Amino acid sequence: MGFENEKNNSILSKLATNEEHGENSPYFDGWKAYDNDPFHPLKNPNGVIQMGLAENQLCFDLIEEWIKRNPNASICTTEGIKSFRAIANFQDYHGLTEFRRAIAKFMEKTRGGRVTFDPERVVMAGGATGANETIIFCLADAGDAFLVPSPYYPAFNRDLRWRTGVQLIPIPCDSSNNFQITTKAVKEVYENAQKSNIKVKGLILTNPSNPLGTTLDRDTLKNLLTFTNQHNIHLVCDEIYAATVFSTPQFVSIAEIVNDEMRHCNKDLVHIVYSLSKDMGLPGFRIGIVYSFNDTVVSCARKMSSFGLVSTQTQYLLAEMLSDEKFVSNFLTESSKRLAKRHKHFTNGLEQVGIKCLRSNAGLFCWMDLRPLLKESNFDAEMSLWRVIINDVKLNVSKGSSFDCQEPGFFRVFFANMDDETVDIALRRIRRFVSVKRTGDETTAMERKQQWKKNNLRLSFSKRMYDESVNLSPLSSPIPHSPLVRART
Amino acid sequence: MGFENEKNNSILSKLATNEEHGENSPYFDGWKAYDNDPFHPLKNPNGVIQMGLAENQLCFDLIEEWIKRNPNASICTTEGIKSFRAIANFQDYHGLTEFRRAIAKFMEKTRGGRVTFDPERVVMAGGATGANETIIFCLADAGDAFLVPSPYYPAFNRDLRWRTGVQLIPIPCDSSNNFQITTKAVKEVYENAQKSNIKVKGLILTNPSNPLGTTLDRDTLKNLLTFTNQHNIHLVCDEIYAATVFSTPQFVSIAEIVNDEMRHCNKDLVHIVYSLSKDMGLPGFRIGIVYSFNDTVVSCARKMSSFGLVSTQTQYLLAEMLSDEKFVSNFLTESSKRLAKRHKHFTNGLEQVGIKCLRSNAGLFCWMDLRPLLKESNFDAEMSLWRVIINDVKLNVSKGSSFDCQEPGFFRVFFANMDDETVDIALRRIRRFVSVKRTGDETTAMERKQQWKKNNLRLSFSKRMYDESVNLSPLSSPIPHSPLVRART
Numbered sequence: 001m002g003f004e005n006e007k008n009n010s011i012l013s014k015l016a017t018n019e020e021h022g023e024n025s026p027y028f029d030g031w032k033a034y035d036n037d038p039f040h041p042l043k044n045p046n047g048v049i050q051m052g053l054a055e056n057q058l059c060f061d062l063i064e065e066w067i068k069r070n071p072n073a074s075i076c077t078t079e080g081i082k083s084f085r086a087i088a089n090f091q092d093y094h095g096l097t098e099f100r101r102a103i104a105k106f107m108e109k110t111r112g113g114r115v116t117f118d119p120e121r122v123v124m125a126g127g128a129t130g131a132n133e134t135i136i137f138c139l140a141d142a143g144d145a146f147l148v149p150s151p152y153y154p155a156f157n158r159d160l161r162w163r164t165g166v167q168l169i170p171i172p173c174d175s176s177n178n179f180q181i182t183t184k185a186v187k188e189v190y191e192n193a194q195k196s197n198i199k200v201k202g203l204i205l206t207n208p209s210n211p212l213g214t215t216l217d218r219d220t221l222k223n224l225l226t227f228t229n230q231h232n233i234h235l236v237c238d239e240i241y242a243a244t245v246f247s248t249p250q251f252v253s254i255a256e257i258v259n260d261e262m263r264h265c266n267k268d269l270v271h272i273v274y275s276l277s278k279d280m281g282l283p284g285f286r287i288g289i290v291y292s293f294n295d296t297v298v299s300c301a302r303k304m305s306s307f308g309l310v311s312t313q314t315q316y317l318l319a320e321m322l323s324d325e326k327f328v329s330n331f332l333t334e335s336s337k338r339l340a341k342r343h344k345h346f347t348n349g350l351e352q353v354g355i356k357c358l359r360s361n362a363g364l365f366c367w368m369d370l371r372p373l374l375k376e377s378n379f380d381a382e383m384s385l386w387r388v389i390i391n392d393v394k395l396n397v398s399k400g401s402s403f404d405c406q407e408p409g410f411f412r413v414f415f416a417n418m419d420d421e422t423v424d425i426a427l428r429r430i431r432r433f434v435s436v437k438r439t440g441d442e443t444t445a446m447e448r449k450q451q452w453k454k455n456n457l458r459l460s461f462s463k464r465m466y467d468e469s470v471n472l473s474p475l476s477s478p479i480p481h482s483p484l485v486r487a488r489t
Numbered sequence: 490m491g492f493e494n495e496k497n498n499s500i501l502s503k504l505a506t507n508e509e510h511g512e513n514s515p516y517f518d519g520w521k522a523y524d525n526d527p528f529h530p531l532k533n534p535n536g537v538i539q540m541g542l543a544e545n546q547l548c549f550d551l552i553e554e555w556i557k558r559n560p561n562a563s564i565c566t567t568e569g570i571k572s573f574r575a576i577a578n579f580q581d582y583h584g585l586t587e588f589r590r591a592i593a594k595f596m597e598k599t600r601g602g603r604v605t606f607d608p609e610r611v612v613m614a615g616g617a618t619g620a621n622e623t624i625i626f627c628l629a630d631a632g633d634a635f636l637v638p639s640p641y642y643p644a645f646n647r648d649l650r651w652r653t654g655v656q657l658i659p660i661p662c663d664s665s666n667n668f669q670i671t672t673k674a675v676k677e678v679y680e681n682a683q684k685s686n687i688k689v690k691g692l693i694l695t696n697p698s699n700p701l702g703t704t705l706d707r708d709t710l711k712n713l714l715t716f717t718n719q720h721n722i723h724l725v726c727d728e729i730y731a732a733t734v735f736s737t738p739q740f741v742s743i744a745e746i747v748n749d750e751m752r753h754c755n756k757d758l759v760h761i762v763y764s765l766s767k768d769m770g771l772p773g774f775r776i777g778i779v780y781s782f783n784d785t786v787v788s789c790a791r792k793m794s795s796f797g798l799v800s801t802q803t804q805y806l807l808a809e810m811l812s813d814e815k816f817v818s819n820f821l822t823e824s825s826k827r828l829a830k831r832h833k834h835f836t837n838g839l840e841q842v843g844i845k846c847l848r849s850n851a852g853l854f855c856w857m858d859l860r861p862l863l864k865e866s867n868f869d870a871e872m873s874l875w876r877v878i879i880n881d882v883k884l885n886v887s888k889g890s891s892f893d894c895q896e897p898g899f900f901r902v903f904f905a906n907m908d909d910e911t912v913d914i915a916l917r918r919i920r921r922f923v924s925v926k927r928t929g930d931e932t933t934a935m936e937r938k939q940q941w942k943k944n945n946l947r948l949s950f951s952k953r954m955y956d957e958s959v960n961l962s963p964l965s966s967p968i969p970h971s972p973l974v975r976a977r978t
Contacts, residue, residue, distance in 0.1 A: 008783075008785050009892055011628075011690075011721065011722075011757070011758065012627060012628060012783075012785060012789075013626060013627055013628055013629050013630050013725070013816065014630055014911075015626055015627065015789065016626075016627045016628070016786060016789040017785070018603070020678050023790050055576065055578055057574070060574040060577070060578075062576075063573070064570055064573050064574070066566050067570060068567065068570060071565075071566070073565070074563060074565035074566065076556050076562070076563035076566065076806060077559075077560070077563065077565065077566050077567060078557060078560075081553055081556060081557060084552070084553050085546070085548070085549040086557065087552070087773055088549070088771045088772075088773045088774060089544055089546065089549075089554075089770065089771075089772060089773055090773045091772040091773050091774075091775075098561075111737050115580065119720075126615050126619075126703065126795075126796050126798060127580075127795070127796075127798065129795045129796055130795075130796045130797060133796055137502060137504055137505075137652060138501060138502055139500075139501055139503065140502050141502050141503055142631075158792075158795070163626060163652075163793070163796075177784075196691070201500075219633070229865075231620060232500065233500075234500070250959040252875070263627045268500070269500065276723075277580075281577070281578065282577045282578075283577075283578060283579075283580040284576055284577045284579045284580050284800065284801030284802070285577060285800050285801065285802060286580075286798050286799075294497075294501075296497045296501060296505055296506070297501065299504060300501075300504065300505040303510050303512060304617075304652070306615075306616070306618045306647070307615050307618055307619045307622055307652075307796065307797055308615040308619060308796055308797040309615060309616065309775050310775075310800065311772060311775050311799065311800035311802065312773030312774065312805050313800065313802055313978075314800040314802050314803065315877070317565060317802070336918075392893075426854040431584055435834055
């Protein structure tokens with residue numbers, strides 16, 4: 001079975017036969033390494049620990065407790081079955097009114113109650129992936145361009161660009177000012193694009209930033225909104241990590257700026273992408289949201305939501321859960337507390353061996369500065385170091401160049417997709433690696449690998465933890481996990 | 490708030506500012522009439538009865554019973570909560586292995602067990618809407634064309650064409666041969682397109698047909714497969730009504746032809762679209778499936794499924810339910826039996842007043858021949874008759890021209906989206922209308938309307954039915970139902 005590639009090229013679409021999707025980029029090699037040799041506390045204690053995966057696993061217990069207390073929230077319980085047929089049969093692309101109301105309220109709470117969201121502007125999409133594509137389909141035609149501060153989320157190339165045909169133009173940010181976005185940098189890239197006759201349709205911000213874990217301050221947001229308004233281009237704010245802010249400064253949503261200090265701006269150019277995958281840790285439920293201040297965009301995005309509606313079974317559950325204000329408040333407080341604690345534990349552990357991270361206040365990850373460990377200051381050296389980390393240290397972290405970072409030596413590392421014990425194993429591996437690296441830079445790679453293996457501790461685990469790990473393995477799927485699906489990172 | 494249209498035209502995409510989506514076509518006026526005045530047995534007994542809605546409401550009791558007996562199938566019950574975190578966290582775009590296996594098995598059963606489906610080729614999409622768009626994105630570039638026998642499902646214009654930019658070219662079928670597709674007709678349209686330098690990439694079949702309710706016989710399928718193979722173009726079979734076949738001849742899937750008599754054909758050109766919205770009556774759950782015999786298409790479609798994955802909560806439930814072979818067999822037998830009974834009751838009722846339907850063996854609807862009621866044989870007369878049916882008779886049916894039918898006077902009418910009592914009210918209204926029409930063709934429209942209202946019976950309903958109707962109303966959503974979302978009809 002199967003045509004040769006040339007034959008497929010003539011009968012299939014360009015999308016099906018080119019490599020624009022990005023799954024074959026080196027960014028995903030780490031996932032492949034993990035899939036081939038996944039860490040398991042008992043079964044494979046020397047396997048690769050997944051630190052490239054954007055999961056928030058710290059608060060499942062709170063959600064599970066709520067579900068146990070609220071059997072009526074499910075249409076598949078004795079208490080809830082009476083709603084089954086109405087819900088299973090409901091396919092209105094507006095979504096359940098209660099769901100949109102609950103989402104709007106949740107968005108308010110995650111922004112500290114300082115701004116209100118109109119449920120009539122809440123549009124569903126298939127996860128943040130679908131929401132990102134939807135907003136681009138609404139704003140731009142193939143060939144148009146969007147500016148994106150780099151380092152940026154690698155799968156933007158799929159989400160924003162692949163099927164829409166738009167271009168992404170990076171705005172390089174670097175360590176000289178802690179990777180902050182300046183209007184000057186935006187202006188420069190915008191003007192260069194203009195000179196090249198590229199039609200720039202907007203600026204994409206991720207706030208809080210993935211991969212930096214930082215938030216944009218009020219002045220930066222105001223300046224960027226002013227800039228985009230002046231040039232009559234869109235400002236799209238990806239705020240999917242809004243509730244992961246765990247310390248000061250507090251998160252400022254673009255919605256606050258638009259509704260408050262800059263309420264006379266042209267709101268028709270402002271749009272928010274949201275999701276429950278990170279803030280609630282529910283990526284499997286595929287809740288993506290487009291929230292636009294532009295009526296035409298709301299209407300068009302809603303029509304497009306036909307291609308990625310959220311299952312009504314899931315809408316119903318979440319409508320009930322997120323309407324419970326007491327639960328939501330407690331969840332948000334507790335989640336933030338646990339993230340802060342984990343972040344502190346992890347970054348302290350790194351600091352003890354001299355590894356610094358960019359100072360951050362949000363996200364499920366750190367932006368780790370491994371420049372001192374590079375043999376030379378270039379991307380080949382970054383790649384070599386990354387290979388050692390994957391293959392010898394057995395940690396899947398993501399290298400900066402995957403995020404289009406212009407400076408070699410930075411790595412993004414997740415700390416919230418695992419339990420306490422696994423974090424400690426990861427820290428132990430890093431410490432060991434750094435000390436081996438420092439004491440034996442002359443030894444060959446093979447020697448280092450052997451030394452590493454010899455020193456790698458096998459720990460014993462409690463039954464509880466073993467069970468949790470088993471529970472967390474995605475059923476008994478024989479298929480290796482696709483890297484890109486896990487790549488909202 | 491809101492720009493003028495011209496301003497939006499310059500800042501938004503063409504998709505957002507043109508009318509290609511099709512929601513404003515007259516096809517959906519009937520939904521609007523229904524939304525403004527929906528029938529309710531007690532609250533609004535003279536309201537519009539919805540007979541344009543592609544719902545299968547005949548077997549919810551079987552599903553509900555199964556759910557009550559299997560609390561472990563839900564991750565939101567005491568019995569199932571232990572799987573919650575693994576499932577809520579699972580976002581692999583392959584989907585749960587168990588889900589794909591169960592879908593493949595279900596597809597086999599709905600095709601009489603005469604063919605097997607490979608779970609590795611089962612790709613998820615956001616409902617049939619998403620599956621249709623996905624397959625086109627894989628097969629064709631903007632500007633390419635697909636041939637579609639007409640009458641065809643109106644929302645194909647959205648699903649297949651809107652965001653992909655492909656063209657649809659109808660192959661007109663008519664009553665002279667009971668709307669059967671002939672290779673001759675396909676060939677003619679194909680050759681004309683060739684002459685106009687249009688790149689035809691494939692042929693789209695809906696089998697069973699919506700709106701006809703008929704199935705394609707083995708020879709027709711073989712001939713069309715031969716034709717498409719000879720011209721090196723794709724054959725896409727939309728089989729979303731496969732399990733609604735309620736009488737002979739039995740359904741023949743293209744998969745049977747490909748795996749059996751024509752196993753030496755070029756399978757790389759054959760693809761199936763499937764869904765559980767009609768066959769199981771679960772449109773809210775958004776289960777769309779692309780099943781392709783082409784490896785590259787499977788791989789590309791799977792990457793695209795990131796934009797419309799099925800909620801894992803729903804995948805898990807259905808994996809369990811559809812793995813229960815005894816339940817599935819009973820469900821399919823019973824569903825077919827109930828559809829046959831309803832179809833017979835409805836068409837007998839129509840025949841009593843001289844209304845004929847195209848002889849059909851599948852679907853949730855009839856293709857009603859109202860040509861004898863047209864004042865003249867043209868589409869203006871069809872439109873006039875349709876307006877009377879909507880506004881005076883108060884039934885939302887769909888007129889043939891919405892399906893690009895070339896002969897005026899045909900109407901599609903659903904019979905499976907309501908209970909027995911409502912069907913009888915609809916039949917009574919039709920009978921009354923036909924007799925009034927026959928006895929008083931000289932009376933004015935106003936007089937007819939008054940006479941109609943005078944004769945329209947107000948019936949009393951049992952408590953049970955009232956409750957069911959309340960249950961079936963989509964919560965208490967104040968938003969009128971969007972017509973298009975309900976338009977997989």
